[in-house]
Amino acid sequence: MKKYLFIIIAFFPLIKINAQGHGPLYGLQTPTLAKGGFDFNAAAMSIATENDQSFMIRYVWSYGITEDVQVNITTPTVINRLSIPTGTRGNSNMPANGDIEASIWYRFFSNAFGVGKRIESTAVLSGSAPTEKNRGQTKVSNSLHAAVSTGYASRTWYAWVGGGYQYYFQKGPDQLGDLPYGSLVVGYRPNLFMGDYPKPDWRIFVESLAEFPGNNSFEGQLTPPSERGKKVMIGPSFLGLYGAWGLSFGALFPAYQDINQNIAKEKYRLSFNISYWL
Amino acid sequence: MKKLGIVFTLVILGFQFANAQLIKVVQEVFGMDCAPCAYGLERGLKKLDGLEKIVVSLNDGKAYLTLASGNTVTLKKIQDEVKKNGFSARNAKVIMIGDLNKVGNEWVMKVNNETFKMEDRQSLNIKNLASGLVKMSVEVADEDDKQLSNNWAIKIIEILALER
Numbered sequence: 001m002k003k004y005l006f007i008i009i010a011f012f013p014l015i016k017i018n019a020q021g022h023g024p025l026y027g028l029q030t031p032t033l034a035k036g037g038f039d040f041n042a043a044a045m046s047i048a049t050e051n052d053q054s055f056m057i058r059y060v061w062s063y064g065i066t067e068d069v070q071v072n073i074t075t076p077t078v079i080n081r082l083s084i085p086t087g088t089r090g091n092s093n094m095p096a097n098g099d100i101e102a103s104i105w106y107r108f109f110s111n112a113f114g115v116g117k118r119i120e121s122t123a124v125l126s127g128s129a130p131t132e133k134n135r136g137q138t139k140v141s142n143s144l145h146a147a148v149s150t151g152y153a154s155r156t157w158y159a160w161v162g163g164g165y166q167y168y169f170q171k172g173p174d175q176l177g178d179l180p181y182g183s184l185v186v187g188y189r190p191n192l193f194m195g196d197y198p199k200p201d202w203r204i205f206v207e208s209l210a211e212f213p214g215n216n217s218f219e220g221q222l223t224p225p226s227e228r229g230k231k232v233m234i235g236p237s238f239l240g241l242y243g244a245w246g247l248s249f250g251a252l253f254p255a256y257q258d259i260n261q262n263i264a265k266e267k268y269r270l271s272f273n274i275s276y277w278l
Numbered sequence: 279m280k281k282l283g284i285v286f287t288l289v290i291l292g293f294q295f296a297n298a299q300l301i302k303v304v305q306e307v308f309g310m311d312c313a314p315c316a317y318g319l320e321r322g323l324k325k326l327d328g329l330e331k332i333v334v335s336l337n338d339g340k341a342y343l344t345l346a347s348g349n350t351v352t353l354k355k356i357q358d359e360v361k362k363n364g365f366s367a368r369n370a371k372v373i374m375i376g377d378l379n380k381v382g383n384e385w386v387m388k389v390n391n392e393t394f395k396m397e398d399r400q401s402l403n404i405k406n407l408a409s410g411l412v413k414m415s416v417e418v419a420d421e422d423d424k425q426l427s428n429n430w431a432i433k434i435i436e437i438l439a440l441e442r
Contacts, residue, residue, distance in 0.1 A: 022314055034318045035362040067364040112309025112366035115339030153311045155336065196337045197320075201313035241313040277314060 025237040025250045025271050026207045027183035028092045028149035028162030030122040032107045033064030043273040045096045047086055049264035055079040060094050068107040075100050076131060084264040085136045085176075087213030087229060089166060091271060092147065092183055097135065099128035099143065109150075116155035123148050124164070136262070138216040141171035149183070155194065158187030158203065170217070177214030177263075180228075184208045187239075201241040207252065208234040216262055229259035233269065246275035298376030298389045300351055301413070303343040306368040307360050310339060315363070322359040326351050352390050353418060354426050361423050370418040373438065378412040387412070392428045394418070400433055413439040 023029025033039055041060040046053060060074040074094045081098065090096020103126035112118040126145040134140060149162025162183050168176035185207045193202040211231045237250025252269040259265060310316060316334040323332050323341060328349025333342040341360070345351050357367035374394070376387045385396040385407065394416065416432040 022312065032364065034322065034364060037318060067362055107364075110309075110364070114308055115306075116309070116311040116336060118309035118311070118365075153309075155311055158311075194337065196335050197313050197316035199313075201336075203312075243313070243317055246314065277317065 022239060022241060022246050022248075022275060023093075023151070023158075024160065024185040024187065024205045024207050025239070025248050025273060026091050026209055026233075026235075026252055026269070027160055027185035027205075028122075028124070028147055028164065029160055029185070030107060030120045030149055030151040031153075032068055032070040032105050032122065033062055035064050035067045037064040037277070038062065039275060039277055041094075041273055041275045043091075043094065043271060045090060045272075046270040047082065047088070047090055047096055048267040048269075049082060049084065049086060050267060052082050052084065052264065053080065054082045054096070056096060056098075058094055058096075068110065070105040070107075072103045072105070073101070074103075078131065081132065081135075082264060083136065084262070085138075086266050087177055087179060087216075087259070087263040088211055088231070088266075089145070089164075089179060089181070090269060092162070092164060092181070092209070095128065096269070096271075098131040098140075100131060101126050101128035101145070103127075103145070114154075117153065119150070119152050121148065121150040135176060136216070138176055138218050138262075139171040139174035140176055141169040141174075143168040143176070156189055158185070158189075158205070160185045173217075173220040175217040177216045179211060179213050181209060181211040183210075198243060203239045205237045205239065205250070206234070207237055207250065208232065208255075209252065213259065213263055215260055218262075227260075229263055230256065231259060231266070232256040233266070235269075237271075244277045246273075246277075248273045248275075297348060298374075298387070299347075299349055300345050300353065300372055300374045300389060302345065302373040303341075303351075303353065303356060304371040305341045305343065305356055305360065306370065307334075307339050307341055308366040308368050310334075310336060310363075310365045312336070315365070319360065319363045319365070322363055323356065326355060326359070350390050352392050352428065353430060354392065354428055357421075357423070357426055361426075366423055368420045371415065371435070372418055372432075373413070373415045375411070375413040377410070378407070378414075378440075379409050387414075387432075392430065394430050394432045397431050397433050407437075408440075411441045412437060 039062040057077040062072045107122045109121040124147040130140040145166040147164030151160035166179040187205040212228045232255045233252040235252040239248040249272040330346040331344040360367035376389045387394045415435040419431040
């Protein structure tokens, strides 16, 4: 752990970054980095189930190839894995499972139509490789993830809506269930935080995810029952920005859960994220 | 009277040694909503050679640039930087100095390889304007971010000083 912290701190002065908008913690977002911009994120994440709790530190390095195309790579340091997985990405932008993920974001539509106002749409394509052999009792393989989101940003209100799909390939006789999901985020910047740059900038989000995890296939058999699980998670998150630093934290709680026997019921998700631009 | 004479002489001398250049630019920026947006734009614009001071305002949606004497900054470089950060550069208000000339029926000023052409309607209506070294405040019309060139349409707000 100390080793990773040292690497993060040691590399901070070397990272050349241009900043760009910073979005929600759990839901899909649309902002991409500036052309030639770098961004580094370190996140502490946890998922609590009825009998277990995962802990993870995750790092994300992002680079803006153009103002509309961004590439990311994210790697986890898993401190505690869940013995029974929850069938979720946990966080749309960086998975809360043990995957190493590389992704490309393409902001295919952008219309800046006023002071502080813009509407934009972004597509995400990711490929990931697991850092563990089994997730629960199921062998875990590489996966693909694709998502699309559209959002509105202004100085006061934010909103993003999107959907994604993750597909795990078969590994021997096993296959992790796929995951279609949708996300909806509304954000608000109170008057108190309308102070102009370079004053600190805070925002509040209400984030929600609807997830429909498919069944795992174990030893070639689809684990019963064959219907998809259904989960709706909702909760607050907070984003604070000051100069080159961004800090966000939040939690999601289940509003509705109808899941299969081979997936653990969730109690909550926690996330704490630090971003740095230079 | 003596003081006035000195000031007048200094102004004339100042003109003699002044290159055509942008002096101040207030660039309107659309789509910039948050502190990291402003931070990124500020950092990008700070890389311009000849920048003396930069202030980025989220609430105004503007970047206020003061440029050093002898700078070679162009409006296109400023607007390209806005675009690189993912925003839209709109109208700009510019104070600049340069040779104002009448080409055909159009008043034109060339500054650092950029051409600022007075809008036709104003060209026709304006009176008491003569060719020469002019310091003026102008409003630059918005151009499509995807097709930025070195040619700009301007509307003169005020002639600040001129030497005929």
